[in-house]
Every structure is written in C-alpha cells, then in structure tokens.
Amino acid sequence: MTRIRFQQSLEDLKEQLLVMAGLAEQAIQRAIEAYRVRDLSICDLVTRSETAINRLERDIDQAALDLLAMEQPMAGDLRFILSVIKINADLERVGDSAKAISDRVRNMEQMAAADLPVDIPKMAALSAEMVRKCLQSFIEANAEMARSVLAMDDAVDAMNKAAYKALTKVMEEQSHLAPQALNALMISRALERVADHATNIAEDVIFWVQGADVRHHKSVTGGRDPNALAEKSSS
Amino acid sequence: MGVGIEVSNLNAWYGTNHTLQDINLNIPANHATALIGPSGCGKSTFVRCLNRMHETNPIARVTGTVRIGDLDIYKDIKPVAIRRRVGMVFQRPNPFPTMSIYDNVAAGLKLNGYSNRHALDEIVERSLKNSALWDEVKDDLKKKSGASLSGGQQQRLCIARALAVDPEVLLMDEPASALDPVSTSKIEDLIFQLKSQYTIVIVTHNMQQAARVAEKTGFFLNGRMVEFDSTHKIFTNPSDKRTEDYITGRFG
Numbered sequence: 001m002t003r004i005r006f007q008q009s010l011e012d013l014k015e016q017l018l019v020m021a022g023l024a025e026q027a028i029q030r031a032i033e034a035y036r037v038r039d040l041s042i043c044d045l046v047t048r049s050e051t052a053i054n055r056l057e058r059d060i061d062q063a064a065l066d067l068l069a070m071e072q073p074m075a076g077d078l079r080f081i082l083s084v085i086k087i088n089a090d091l092e093r094v095g096d097s098a099k100a101i102s103d104r105v106r107n108m109e110q111m112a113a114a115d116l117p118v119d120i121p122k123m124a125a126l127s128a129e130m131v132r133k134c135l136q137s138f139i140e141a142n143a144e145m146a147r148s149v150l151a152m153d154d155a156v157d158a159m160n161k162a163a164y165k166a167l168t169k170v171m172e173e174q175s176h177l178a179p180q181a182l183n184a185l186m187i188s189r190a191l192e193r194v195a196d197h198a199t200n201i202a203e204d205v206i207f208w209v210q211g212a213d214v215r216h217h218k219s220v221t222g223g224r225d226p227n228a229l230a231e232k233s234s235s
Numbered sequence: 236m237g238v239g240i241e242v243s244n245l246n247a248w249y250g251t252n253h254t255l256q257d258i259n260l261n262i263p264a265n266h267a268t269a270l271i272g273p274s275g276c277g278k279s280t281f282v283r284c285l286n287r288m289h290e291t292n293p294i295a296r297v298t299g300t301v302r303i304g305d306l307d308i309y310k311d312i313k314p315v316a317i318r319r320r321v322g323m324v325f326q327r328p329n330p331f332p333t334m335s336i337y338d339n340v341a342a343g344l345k346l347n348g349y350s351n352r353h354a355l356d357e358i359v360e361r362s363l364k365n366s367a368l369w370d371e372v373k374d375d376l377k378k379k380s381g382a383s384l385s386g387g388q389q390q391r392l393c394i395a396r397a398l399a400v401d402p403e404v405l406l407m408d409e410p411a412s413a414l415d416p417v418s419t420s421k422i423e424d425l426i427f428q429l430k431s432q433y434t435i436v437i438v439t440h441n442m443q444q445a446a447r448v449a450e451k452t453g454f455f456l457n458g459r460m461v462e463f464d465s466t467h468k469i470f471t472n473p474s475d476k477r478t479e480d481y482i483t484g485r486f487g
Contacts, residue, residue: 003484072443074470074482211472 006071010080013063017084017091020056021135023049024091027098028131028194032124034105035187043102053095060088076208083208087138090197090204094131097190097197104183104190114180117166120187123159126152127191130198137202143209149202150214156195163188237434238304238403239264240285245299247280247289254280256458258299262451267426267435269445269466272455273481278438281455282406285436286321287314303404319347322397326409328389330381330396336363337376339392343400358399365432366395367425387418394425398433405429407437411444423448442482446470454478 027049034042064085067073073081130152137145163185170181203215240262247255255277262268270278283289284297287308301308308317330339340359341349349355359376363369368391372384381392390410397405407426411419426435426448439445445452446466453463454475462469462478473479480486 006484074442074484075473075479077483078471 003071006067006073006077009063009067009071010077013060013067013081013084016056016060016063017088018135018139020053020060020088020091021138023053023056024094024098025128025131025135027053027095028101028128031098031101031105032121032128034102035108035124036121038105038109040106040109043106046098046102050095050099053092057088057092061085064088079208079211083204086204087201090200094194094197097194100190101187104187108180108183111180111183114177116170116177116181116184118163118184118188119159120163120184120191123156123163123188123191126156126159127194127198130156130195130202134198134201134205137205141205141209143206143212146202146205146209147214149198153195153199156192160188160192236403236432237265237430240404240434240436241300241302242285243300243302245281245284245301246297247277247284248296249280249292250294254458255284258460260453260460260463262434262436264434265430265432266451267430267437267449268451268453269449270436270438270453270455271440271442271445271482272461273486274440276455277458278453278455279408282323282408282436282438285404285406286318286323288318288323290314319343319400320402321404321406322400322402323406323408324390324393324397324410326412328386328393328413330384330389330392332380332382334381335377336372336379336381336384336392339381340395340399343396347400359395362395362399363392365398365429366391367421367428368392368395385418387414387421390414390418390422391425394422394429398429402433404434404436407435409438409440412440419444442470454481456481 027046030042030046030049033039034046064081067081071077130149133152134146134149137143137149167181167185167188171178174181200215203213206212206214240260242258242260242262245255245258246253258281270281272278280289285301285303285308287297289295289297291314297309303317303321306312306317306320308321312320331342334342337359338345340362341355344355344358349358360369360373363372368388371388372379372392381389384392390413394405394410411422414422423444426437429435437445437449449466451463452466452469454461454469454473454477456477462473462475464474468474469478470482473482
C-alpha cells in the first residue's frame with residue numbers, strides 16, 4: 001500500500017460526508033416528527049441543524065477540492081471524490097427541505113387543525129427510508145442497494161401527484177381550508193424533493209462503485225430498465 | 236503518414252530473465268498510445284522491441300511477431316533499416332554535443348548518404364518546425380552546438396533529429412521526465428500535433444501525461460500486458476483491479 005496519506009484523506013472525507021449525512025437524515029426525521037406532533041421546539045432543532053449542515057457543506061467541498069488539486073486522483077478515487085461533491089450538495093438540499101417542512105409546521109401551528117385527504121406520514125416514511133437506504137448504500141459501497149432506491153422514487157412521485165390533486169380539490173371546494181391545504185401541499189412537495197435527492201445520491205453511489213452513469217434514465221433511454229443499461233455500460 | 240503496429244505473442248529475455256511474456260497488442264496508426272506500469276514491468280523493453288533495439292544487448296533475445304505496416308520487422312527488414320522507419324526519443328536528451336544544431340538534425344540523413352545541400356536545408360527546417368523548435372534556433376543553426384540549448388530545447392532537437400529521416404513511427408521513452416513543466420507542456424503539445432502524421436508510442440510514469448496526450452493506454456505489470464483500452468476507460472473505470480490499484484497509487 002502506497003499513498004498512505006492520500007488514502008487517509010479519502011477516509012477522512014468519507015467520515016465528514018457521513019457526519020453531514022447523519023445531520024441531514026436527522027433533520028428530515030425531526031421535520032417529519034415536528035409535523036406529526038406539531039412541536040415548535042423540534043422546528044428550532046431543524047433550523048439549528050441547517051446551519052451546521054451549511055457549514056459542513058463548505059468544509060467538505062473544500063476538502064474535496066484540495067484532494068483533486070493536490071493528489072490528481074484516478075479511476076475509483078476520482079469517481080469517489082466527484083460523487084462526494086455531488087452527494088454533499090444533495091444532502092445540503094435535504095437539509096433545506098427539512099427546514100422548508102419545519103417552516104410550514106410553524107405556519108400550520110397558527111391555524112385551526114384540519115383533516116386533509118393526504119397521508120403525509122406515509123409519504124414522509126417512504127422518503128426517509130429512501131434517504132436512509134441511499135446513505136447505507138454509500139457506507140457499504142453497495143450499488144445493488146442504491147439501485148433499489150431508484151425504484152422507490154416513482155412511488156413518492158405518485159403520492160405527490162395524488163396529494164396535489166386532492167389538495168387542490170380541497171382548495172377549490174372548501175376555501176376556508178385553503179391555507180392548511182397549501183401548507184400540506186408544500187410539505188408534500190418538499191418530501192418529493194427529498195426523495196429526488198435520495199435518488200440523486202443513489203445514482204452517485206452507483207457511479208462511484210461501478211462507473212455507470214444511470215442518471216436521467218427515463219429521458220435518455222426512453223424508459224428502458226436502468227439496471228440493464230448499467231450492466232451494458234459496465235460490460 | 237503513420238502505420239499501425241501489430242504485436243503477436245511477443246516474448247523477450249535478458250539472459251534468463253523473461254522480461255516480456257506473450258504480449259499481443261494492436262497499436263493504431265496516427266494515434267498516440269501510452270504505456271504505463273511500475274519500474275521494471277517491461278514497458279521500455281517492449282518499445283525497444285518495436286525498433287529492434289532490444290537485440291543490441293548481447294544477452295537479449297526476442298520471439299514472436301511485430302508487424303509495422305506491412306513489414307514483419309524481425310523477418311522482412313534489417314535492424315538499421317527499421318530504425319529509419321521507427322524513430323526513438325529517450326528520457327535524457329542526447330544531442331551530439333560537439334555538432335551544431337543543424338548537423339544534429341542532419342546527422343541521420345548524412346549517415347544515410349544524403350548530400351544534396353538544398354534538400355538537407357529544407358528537411359532540417361521542416362523537422363525543426365515540426366518539433367516546434369525552429370523559431371527559437373533559426374538564427375543560430377550553425378553557430379550554436381546542440382549542447383548549448385536548454386534541456387527542453389535539446390529534447391525537441393532530438394525529436395527533430397528523429398523526424399528528419401521521415402519515420403512512420405515515433406517511440407518516446409519517458410520523453411519529458413527530465414524536463415520542467417513548461418518544457419513538458421511543449422513536448423505534450425508537440426505529441427498532440429505529431430500524431431496526425433506519425434504513430435506515436437510513449438512510455439511514461441506520469442499518469443496525467445498519458446491521460447492528456449494518448450488515445451490508447453496499455454498497462455504493463457511483471458512483463459505482461461494487463462490491460463489495453465481507451466485512455467478514458469483506463470483512467471476512469473479500468474476493467475482490471477491491478478490497473479485500478481496501480482493508477483490510484485495503491486502499489487507501484
């Protein structure tokens with residue numbers, strides 16, 4: 001084994017990203033919990049963690065930039081650092097989405113409770129599961145696990161579409177509930193974005209581990225199976 | 236114009252040391268091909284087999300076939316003749332120290348019996364232009380010796396000397412490893428320009444250099460060709476773990 005310092009720097013970068021991942025995952029869990037129990041003190045925690053996430057995003061980008069400039073990484077190391085940079089940006093946006101949800105919860109606290117035809121907890125559970133799974137695939141360098149995350153995104157998209165349809169109907173037919181419906185719609189949208197970021201992270205894990213670019217598979221391949229595409233590109 | 240090189244079942248020995256083992260490889264014409272690998276892996280021996288320089292060592296031996304264009308260089312042509320068609324540039328620039336710049340470039344031609352002064356002038360000028368040295372030396376061609384030039388200029392002078400005999404293939408064994416970054420850039424720019432006219436094979440320890448100048452890259456290890464593929468593939472997603480481990484610095 002040579003380049004021991006470089007290898008250690010890669011390990012350190014991975015550790016930093018895992019800290020970032022932990023904060024982002026915690027932020028989204030807390031935002032969901034804040035929605036569930038309508039607790040503004042949890043919203044405060046989300047706001048505080050967003051500041052930490054933003055600071056860490058800059059630190060990780062700087063560390064990655066230093067390694068690119070100083071070590072001229074190749075092959076798997078190069079793919080790893082590129083993936084870290086992109087995953088870092090997605091995690092920061094997961095933090096933003098958590099903050100957006102907690103802002104909506106604050107807003108909802110000032111309104112009368114309403115029974116809306118949308119299952120936010122179910123959608124939140126699926127989005128959070130995608131985040132957990134894509135991060136686990138990063139920890140384990142497991143492309144198969146990352147692929148399973150891609151398949152989950154469609155379900156969250158469908159839930160978001162259904163929520164949009166149901167909540168706009170509420171706004172049309174029960175205008176006194178429009179503010180609550182709008183908040184729920186924005187939370188649904190934020191959760192859908194979280195799922196998109198988890199999908200991006202999973203794609204970056206696949207790129208790092210296998211060197212296969214599976215992004216935009218529907219638009220690029222006309223909806224063909226991304227697994228088959230990845231196998232083809234790696235063969 | 237350059238020609239392709241086909242290597243089949245090439246084996247080489249220094250005494251009992253089996254330095255190249257069963258190398259099979261097609262080097263495309265008018266491209267730059269980089270050969271990488273740790274010291275002692277056989278890459279320099281390999282390029283020396285492409286112009287039969289390997290056999291100048293009395294204990295060296297070669298089996299297998301090397302075809303350059305239509306010629307089997309171990310059957311159809313004498314070693315001296317093949318070295319006119321396959322030029323070589325070494326790690327350390329080696330101009331003839333007492334000769335003028337002009338005579339350095341013309342040396343190979345004169346050795347081959349060229350005596351037409353006008354034709355020699357033209358070839359020397361063209362070769363120095365092709366090696367991107369003309370503008371720097373045109374006023375001192377016969378006044379200054381080759382040894383008076385800087386290291387980077389000397390290396391380009393050696394390239395001009397190799398080009399003067401109008402080869403089809405140019406072998407470069409770590410041509411920039413003794414040069415500063417500016418001179419290295421000039422050599423790399425030169426390789427980029429020359430490959431439209433010549434087939435270039437470059438041995439290098441500098442991965443970034445291989446990535447910058449070559450379309451194809453071969454990885455040698457312990458006398459064997461482990462992987463040969465597009466440079467893009469080798470440096471972003473190699474197929475063989477040994478290639479990955481070498482280029483990422485995990486050994487070598």
